[in-house]
Amino acid sequence: MTEILRSTAFRWAVGIALWSVLFALAIFGFVYWQTAGLLREELAETLRLEIRAVAADPAAAAERVDTWVAVDPHAEHYGGLFGPDGRRRAGNLDAVPAGLHPDGDPYRVGAMVELAQQRIHDEIWAASLALPDGSVAVIGHDSDELDRVQGMTMRALGVGLAPTLALSMVGGLFLAGRARRRLAATEAAMDRVMRGELRTRLPVGTRGDEFDRLAGNVNRMLDRIEGLMGDIRSVGDAVAHDLRTPLTRLRARLERSREQAATVDEFRVAIDHGLAWIDQTLAMVTAVLRIGEMEDERRRAGFGPLALGDLVTDSVELFEPLAEERGIRLTAIADGAPPILGDQDLCAEALANLIDNALKFTPEGGEVRVLATRRAGAGILAVEDTGPGIPPGERDRVFRRFYRAEAARLTPGHGLGLGLVAAIAKLHGATVAVTDAPGGGCRMEIAFPGG
Amino acid sequence: MARLLLIEDDADTAADVLADLRGRGHEVDWAATGPDGAQAARKGAWGAIILDRMLPGLEGLELLQDLRQAGDRTPALVLSALGDVDERIRGLRSGGDDYLAKPFALGELAARIEALLRRPVEAPETVLRLGSLELDLMAGLGRRGGRDLDLLPRELKLLAYLMRRPGQVVTRAMLFEEVWGYRFTPKSNLIDVHVGRLRRKLEAGGEPSLIVNVRGIGFTLSADD
Numbered sequence: 070m071t072e073i074l075r076s077t078a079f080r081w082a083v084g085i086a087l088w089s090v091l092f093a094l095a096i097f098g099f100v101y102w103q104t105a106g107l108l109r110e111e112l113a114e115t116l117r118l119e120i121r122a123v124a125a126d127p128a129a130a131a132e133r134v135d136t137w138v139a140v141d142p143h144a145e146h147y148g149g150l151f152g153p154d155g156r157r158r159a160g161n162l163d164a165v166p167a168g169l170h171p172d173g174d175p176y177r178v179g180a181m182v183e184l185a186q187q188r189i190h191d192e193i194w195a196a197s198l199a200l201p202d203g204s205v206a207v208i209g210h211d212s213d214e215l216d217r218v219q220g221m222t223m224r225a226l227g228v229g230l231a232p233t234l235a236l237s238m239v240g241g242l243f244l245a246g247r248a249r250r251r252l253a254a255t256e257a258a259m260d261r262v263m264r265g266e267l268r269t270r271l272p273v274g275t276r277g278d279e280f281d282r283l284a285g286n287v288n289r290m291l292d293r294i295e296g297l298m299g300d301i302r303s304v305g306d307a308v309a310h311d312l313r314t315p316l317t318r319l320r321a322r323l324e325r326s327r328e329q330a331a332t333v334d335e336f337r338v339a340i341d342h343g344l345a346w347i348d349q350t351l352a353m354v355t356a357v358l359r360i361g362e363m364e365d366e367r368r369r370a371g372f373g374p375l376a377l378g379d380l381v382t383d384s385v386e387l388f389e390p391l392a393e394e395r396g397i398r399l400t401a402i403a404d405g406a407p408p409i410l411g412d413q414d415l416c417a418e419a420l421a422n423l424i425d426n427a428l429k430f431t432p433e434g435g436e437v438r439v440l441a442t443r444r445a446g447a448g449i450l451a452v453e454d455t456g457p458g459i460p461p462g463e464r465d466r467v468f469r470r471f472y473r474a475e476a477a478r479l480t481p482g483h484g485l486g487l488g489l490v491a492a493i494a495k496l497h498g499a500t501v502a503v504t505d506a507p508g509g510g511c512r513m514e515i516a517f518p519g520g
Numbered sequence: 521m522a523r524l525l526l527i528e529d530d531a532d533t534a535a536d537v538l539a540d541l542r543g544r545g546h547e548v549d550w551a552a553t554g555p556d557g558a559q560a561a562r563k564g565a566w567g568a569i570i571l572d573r574m575l576p577g578l579e580g581l582e583l584l585q586d587l588r589q590a591g592d593r594t595p596a597l598v599l600s601a602l603g604d605v606d607e608r609i610r611g612l613r614s615g616g617d618d619y620l621a622k623p624f625a626l627g628e629l630a631a632r633i634e635a636l637l638r639r640p641v642e643a644p645e646t647v648l649r650l651g652s653l654e655l656d657l658m659a660g661l662g663r664r665g666g667r668d669l670d671l672l673p674r675e676l677k678l679l680a681y682l683m684r685r686p687g688q689v690v691t692r693a694m695l696f697e698e699v700w701g702y703r704f705t706p707k708s709n710l711i712d713v714h715v716g717r718l719r720r721k722l723e724a725g726g727e728p729s730l731i732v733n734v735r736g737i738g739f740t741l742s743a744d745d
Contacts, residue, residue, distance in 0.1 A: 341736070344736070351623060352705070352707070355705070386674060387700060387702075387706075387710060388710065390710075390713040390714050390716075390717050391708055391709075391710055391713045394713050414702065414703045414704065417702055417704070418702075418704040421702075421704070421706060421707075422707075425706075425707050425708055428708070486707065
């Protein structure tokens, strides 16, 4: 129970109940004020008219006062005509009530009245005027009617308030309970996530309210975390695998040469192999560290204006002999790329990785085109080849660390080149994409943000 | 050949470096801590200093800065396990003349030390000559004997770099950094194909080979007479 009392939802329920009560009070107050005001105005007008009629005809004043008092089915009318000496000449009031100004306007005053054969002091509304002969006429009316309206309003308020309060409390508790149940479901799901069940998702309702949006956002965050965890696990597996392979080969080779190598030359061959495998392993470690370095945003310190066209021509010049040696035509197409802000060395490295990759997968007699262009204000670096292409299903994975297409498992490389490209692109706020090249192979593209 | 000072706290690394450099005919002294190294460096008369960045007692770059502030211009090569570009820039800004990330090939270290010791005077000379080779940098023309070499601009730059360091081993990384100006390590044998192409042009007239591959390390250009 204390838990319920502490819950935000319950506090909201109480808040809502209090608010309903205040609202009801305000409405009743307004209604009372309006009704009572209307009645009072009506009464005041009657009194005003009556006293003026009395004063208008001094000769018939006494008669008129008596008539006013007599025409009174509910014993609510009071009146009096008092001579200059203060003696009553007509009516049922003992004396001119104290505090009543003889100006014809109605006032609420206290007076001794005779009611049901009893003399009592009562609050009445009365108006008075002085007559030319010095006498004073008073016309009064019981204030009970107004008081009854007030009492009735108060009773109605009392009768209405309790159910309002109860209803809003019940409603609030119902809402609070529902919110609490939804929270409890969410909490339970969170608990499972915290225990390591990363696949658990929060329940999302169909109402599309704040709760649902929040749960949806948390779910998307969990998707991302799960993805990252998967990446880390697969990177870990891949590193372990890719490090173990050359190290296992190295170990076996060293062991075997120790037993079997008879000549210095045989030892040299074994050692050369060993060195090559170590270099391969080190290159991989370096690449992993470079990617980590790239993911640290501090690398942006080296940013400056950069011409993508020059980058393309320089890179093609660098790779041209290699392409020629492999019988591949390598062309640079620098076509109106806008200047971008970037790190010269890193962009050159990214492009070199893309070209290297394209050359690796393009058969002899094929072509690799390196482009710097503009598209909707964005600077585009692209490398197109006439290789086998990448199946659509594998495209979004190629830029992950260590990913190697099934078909590429047998070619040399550590699968980190494109991961590094993706990391460099990300550092530049650029996006990477794989599509089909016009020539049938694949097109890898880095799109730098415009401006 | 030259007196070298190695300041390196890891005894195994130091032993291999000492053995390698001594094997190449250098006289090498070893200091294992920062303060020892600083003291040895101040005694002076070193051809070059090789120093690790992380040293007990005194950080390598601080040691180097102190040395430079004292007016010592001895060529220094900074070794470091911190390989990234920013660290490299810091190393060079602190007065290092070259920077080599660990782990490194001993041949790479030796070639770089050699390059520091024999740092060519980048004289304003516009015509380089080595044996039968002649290179006119202004005109962009290379000749071997009486034969014109049809060189691309980058090949011209590569040949000039080699001609200024005759008989000296230059590594792939040195060429990639100095001739192409890139700071990353290319994955393919890019430098080899470029050098191979230059070599073919130099030998197109059936002349003997001038550029020799140094196994696992790099290349050497020698005069042909």
